[in-house]
Amino acid sequence: MPSRAVEEVLMRLWALDIDYKGSDERGYDSRCPAHDDRNPSFHLGQGHDGRALVHCHAGCTVDEIAAALHMDVKELFEPDPDPPKQREVVERYDYTDERGELLYQVERTVPKGFRQRRPDGRGGWEYSLGDTRRVIYRLPAVLEAIRAGKVVTVVEGERDVHTLEGKGQVATTCPGGAGKWRDSYSVIFNGAKVAVIMDVDPPDPKTGKRPGQDHAEQVKTSLEAAGATVKVLAPAVGKDVTDHVNAGLKLGALVPAAQAGDERRERLRVLSAPEVMALPDPDAEGYLLGPLIYKGYRIVVGGHTGHGKTTFTMQMVASAVKGEDFLDPHWHGKGGLRALIIDVEQGTRSLKRVLREVGLDGNPNIRYLRVPDGLALDSDEEAIAAMEKIFHQGRYDIVLADPLYKLHRGNPNDSRAADDLMRRFDDWRDRYGFSLLLPMHCRKTNGATLSPEDLFGSSTYQWGAEMLLGIERKSDTMTFLHWWKDRDGEVAETDAAIGTHWKLRFERLKGFRRYPKDKAPSLPKFDLAQFIYGEIVSSGQVTRESVKSLLWAQRRIYTAAQIDAALAALGERGVTHNGALRKQDRIYQLPVSIFDGEAT
Numbered sequence: 122m123p124s125r126a127v128e129e130v131l132m133r134l135w136a137l138d139i140d141y142k143g144s145d146e147r148g149y150d151s152r153c154p155a156h157d158d159r160n161p162s163f164h165l166g167q168g169h170d171g172r173a174l175v176h177c178h179a180g181c182t183v184d185e186i187a188a189a190l191h192m193d194v195k196e197l198f199e200p201d202p203d204p205p206k207q208r209e210v211v212e213r214y215d216y217t218d219e220r221g222e223l224l225y226q227v228e229r230t231v232p233k234g235f236r237q238r239r240p241d242g243r244g245g246w247e248y249s250l251g252d253t254r255r256v257i258y259r260l261p262a263v264l265e266a267i268r269a270g271k272v273v274t275v276v277e278g279e280r281d282v283h284t285l286e287g288k289g290q291v292a293t294t295c296p297g298g299a300g301k302w303r304d305s306y307s308v309i310f311n312g313a314k315v316a317v318i319m320d321v322d323p324p325d326p327k328t329g330k331r332p333g334q335d336h337a338e339q340v341k342t343s344l345e346a347a348g349a350t351v352k353v354l355a356p357a358v359g360k361d362v363t364d365h366v367n368a369g370l371k372l373g374a375l376v377p378a379a380q381a382g383d384e385r386r387e388r389l390r391v392l393s394a395p396e397v398m399a400l401p402d403p404d405a406e407g408y409l410l411g412p413l414i415y416k417g418y419r420i421v422v423g424g425h426t427g428h429g430k431t432t433f434t435m436q437m438v439a440s441a442v443k444g445e446d447f448l449d450p451h452w453h454g455k456g457g458l459r460a461l462i463i464d465v466e467q468g469t470r471s472l473k474r475v476l477r478e479v480g481l482d483g484n485p486n487i488r489y490l491r492v493p494d495g496l497a498l499d500s501d502e503e504a505i506a507a508m509e510k511i512f513h514q515g516r517y518d519i520v521l522a523d524p525l526y527k528l529h530r531g532n533p534n535d536s537r538a539a540d541d542l543m544r545r546f547d548d549w550r551d552r553y554g555f556s557l558l559l560p561m562h563c564r565k566t567n568g569a570t571l572s573p574e575d576l577f578g579s580s581t582y583q584w585g586a587e588m589l590l591g592i593e594r595k596s597d598t599m600t601f602l603h604w605w606k607d608r609d610g611e612v613a614e615t616d617a618a619i620g621t622h623w624k625l626r627f628e629r630l631k632g633f634r635r636y637p638k639d640k641a642p643s644l645p646k647f648d649l650a651q652f653i654y655g656e657i658v659s660s661g662q663v664t665r666e667s668v669k670s671l672l673w674a675q676r677r678i679y680t681a682a683q684i685d686a687a688l689a690a691l692g693e694r695g696v697t698h699n700g701a702l703r704k705q706d707r708i709y710q711l712p713v714s715i716f717d718g719e720a721t
Contacts, residue, residue, distance in 0.1 A: 124171030126197055131165070133190040141165070148174075154189035155181040173197045209506070211513050214258065214279040216296060221261050225253050227279065227296055231509050237296060257293045257306050258282055266291040267313045274316045275340055276362055277333060281318070284363040288372060299336035307347035315344050317353045319378060320361045333360075337378065353378035357400075359551070367554030369407025369416045409518060410441040411452025412611035414556050416518070419547070419585060421525075423561045423576045424592035429600060429627060430560045431523055432475055433592050436632045437558065438462075438521055439479035442486055448602075448623070448635045458518040461488045461511070461555075465495045465527040478629055488515060495527035499542050512553045520550075521558040526578055539579035547585060563591075573605045588612075591622075600625045600633065649679065650687040653709075654694060662710040663688075681705075 127145075134141050134151055143149035145167065153163035156179060163186070166174040175186050175197060187194045212229040225239040226246075241247040257263065258279055266273050274285055274292040277299055285292035295302050299320070317340050320333025341351045354375040356365035365375065392400075407416035414420060414437065424430035440447035444456025464472055469491060476482040490511065496504050512520075522528055529542050550557050561582065563575040571593040573583060583589055583606070591603030602623040604612060617623065624636045656663055656671060668684050685704050688696070698707040 124167055124173070126171060126173040127165060127167045129192070129196065130173050130175065130190060133192065137190075153177045153179060153181055153186070155185040209510065211510050212279075216256055216258060217260060218254070218256060219260060219264060224256060225250055225296075229279070231506050231513065235298070255296065255303065255305070257295055259291070259293050262291055263293050264309060267309065270314075272314045272316055273310070274318060275344075276318050277320045277336055278361070281362050284366050285372075288366070290372070299332040300339065302336065302340045302343060304343050304346070307343045307349070310344050311348035313349045315349045315351050317341055317344075317351060317378075318362045318375065319353060319355050321355055322360070334378075363554075364551065367417060367551070371406075406455075409455045409458060409556060410437060410447055411449065412607075412609065413437060413447065413452060413588065414441055414519065414558075415587070415609075416556060417550055417554055418587040419550065419557045419559065420588040420590070421559045421561055421576075421583060421586040422590045422592060423563050423571070423573070423605075425563050425565070425571075425594075428592050428594040429633070430592045432478065432627075433602075433633055434521055434523065434558050434560050435462075435475050435479050435481070438487075438519055439481050439632075441519060442484060443480065448625070448633070457486070459486045459488070459516065460519040460521065461490060461515055461517045463490045463492065463496075463520065463522040463528075465492050465522070466524050479632060488517070495530075497530040498545060499529035499538055501530075505545070508549070512549050512555070516553070517555045519558065520555045521560075523558075523560045525559045525561045525582060534579050536579045536581050539581035543581060543585055559586075571601070571603060598626060599636075600627055602633075602635075647677070649683065650690050653684075653687055654691055654696070657691075657696060657709060657711060662708050664708055665705050 131141065131149065134154065137154055139151050139154060141149045141151035142161075143165075148164055148166040150161045151163050151165075152158035152161050155177060158179065162178040163181075164176045164178070166176075168174055175183060177186060183194060183197070187197060209231050210228045211231050214227045214229070215223055216225050216227065217223050223240065225237055228236050228238065230236065236248060237250050238246040238248045239250055239253050259282060263273050271291055274290055276282060276285065276292055276294050278294055282292040282294050295306055299322075317337050319337030322331045322333035324331055337353050341353050344351045355378050356362055357370055357374050357376050358368045359365055362372075362375070366372075408414075409416060420437075422430050422434050424433075437447060438460050439445070440452075441454040442456070442458045442460055444454045446453050462472070472489065472491075473482070476487070481487050496508070498505055498508065529538060532538060546557055549555075559582070562577045563571060564577055571591045573589060573591070576583065586606065587608040589606030591601070591605055593601045593603065595601055602625050604617045604619050604621055604623075607617070607619055625633045626636055627633050652672075653663060653668055656668070665681060665684050665688070668688075669679070669681070672679055672684075681704075688698075688707075688709055691709070695711055696709055697712060698709045701707045
């Protein structure tokens with residue numbers, strides 16, 4: 122994670138409209154802010170104590186760079202007052218010999234990192250492998266597969282091995298990551314069939330090399346020299362095979378390396394219509410609740426307080442987890458799923474009630490994280506690291522975070538803060554493969570029909586969502602489910618067209634259900650004259666234009682003639698006007714008593 126000094130420089134670059142690329146580990150590269158730079162010549166690194174290390178390859182001095190950033194030089198070299206967070210181990214991978222005896226372990230940590238350790242022979246650990254024999258991961262299983270004539274898959278990283286094992290495959294990797302394969306690992310593969318699945322990495326900004334692709338080529342060359350038959354594949358989407366699987370694609374949708382090598386290296390690639398049609402379709406296994414919840418998607422549900430958005434989203438989770446239908450017989454839950462509920466508002470008592478109502482009160486696959494004070498996932502590094510650990514360990518299929526506005530401390534209307542928060546969540550759902558449900562509060566609409574413009578906060582929250590819905594209670598017996606956005610267009614196949622709504626009814630023990638089309642009760646018809654009369658009683662007087670403005674605020678459009686007719690009809694109820702000849706100049710009111718100044 123960047124130190125305060127580095128983060129300040131990045132913020133200044135952003136304020137100057139200077140794009141940058143890189144990472145905390147390798148540093149950042151951009152155009153230099155101190156001179157007219159056409160090619161990126163500026164590099165920003167981080168010292169061990171958090172200071173910002175700046176360098177211009179064109180020769181600009183530190184003083185010139187600081188001045189261009191509107192900073193003092195001492196701000197660049199100010200040590201970070203917060204000590205680096207201690208890395209926490211979230212997973213350990215055992216490397217054993219042929220008999221299953223432990224040789225060493227690889228530890229995965231948060232913040233993301235890896236380290237190796239070996240038994241010290243005294244019941245402890247030595248964080249150095251020394252001359253310990255290096256072996257590949259899952260060596261006993263690999264040897265057994267080779268003897269049985271099965272295909273063995275080589276990937277880059279233990280996480281990918283576990284992903285493939287979950288699909289019934291035998292897989293392995295080497296310690297240390299890309300570029301660390303040894304020829305000694307290849308000896309056992311003589312005569313074996315091996316599939317190598319490469320990581321698709323962007324080119325290094327300094328060397329132009331692609332570690333994942335280069336590693337796969339190194340492994341292939343070494344294995345073939347040992348007498349193995351090797352086929353190199355690549356993920357159809359994402360960086361690695363785990364991203365590929367989490368996107369809902371089957372292993373059969375992996376693409377040949379030769380194809381991926383040329384096509385994936387290009388950031389922008391134009392496809393012909395036949396090429397588009399040849400792309401793999403989403404895996405049916407990714408449908409968690411019909412077209413409403415697909416694996417890895419973001420679903421935003423907006424609604425006013427008390428209109429049922431929390432209950433609605435909880436019912437969606439319940440149907441997906443329990444394998445039940447939801448609103449439509451074609452929308453069936455997958456069942457057997459794991460869900461995490463992040464509650465930053467409701468409180469335990471309310472959540473218990475909702476869990477009982479949707480039938481999840483005894484389900485062990487539902488996990489609950491209560492944070493009544495909210496989460497600052499836009500600024501609190503400790504909270505961010507804690508959530509990273511929870512997602513990594515939980516392996517959830519669905520995450521419900523309720524409500525969205527309490528997940529950060531910044532201004533909810535700040536587009537950049539919203540974008541940063543959504544990028545963080547998008548990264549998590551991409552890496553861990555969960556669907557994200559986000560209930561959002563709405564502004565008061567003064568009786569107007571709910572719309573996406575009423576969602577509270579920046580519109581950035583909506584932009585990346587695959588599904589955008591609205592819940593609006595219209596009466597005690599009816600709730601509207603508004604269809605605002607459906608990126609894939611699949612809900613339209615069940616007459617849920619964008620811009621329309623479904624009429625739902627709600628019962629405590631049965632939840633939300635859709636009314637049959639011919640049996641839904643009608644809403645009370647809008648009475649224009651009664652609306653105007655109520656406004657005269659509450660405010661004292663109205664004009665044609667003031668009535669028109671009030672109606673417009675509720676998205677109700679009436680002509681001047683219609684308003685004039687309604688005003689004239691109110692004469693039967695005692696409403697009078699000031700006698701102006703032109704109707705647009707008339708002021709309408711109820712008679713006023715000269716004794717108490719109140720309408721009679």
